[in-house]
Amino acid sequence: MYFGGLRPAxxxxxxVAPTEVAERAGNSxxxxxxxxxxxxxxxxxxANRRxxxxxREYE
Incomplete structure (x- = not known):
């Protein structure tokens, strides 16, 4: 099952976490x-911005 019409890419x-994408796409x-x-x-x-x-939340 894909993500509501989204493709894995x-x-x-x-x-989205690669483990979740892989599972839904039927791949490792x-x-x-x-x-x-x-x-x-x-x-x-x-990733750096996040x-x-x-x-900053912990300052």
Missing amino acids: EAIGLG VEVLLTRYAKCLDGRQDV IEDLL
Whole structure:
């Protein structure tokens, strides 16, 4: 089952956990990340912003 019409690449791009995407797509995490690794490019900036936002909450 996909995510309400989203394809695995779209779900990964939105930040859904790879384990969840793989399970719903009927793949292993290894297969998923190999096939959709390009979807993770550029996610470092998003992750850094989320981490910074969380750290600000604890100041």
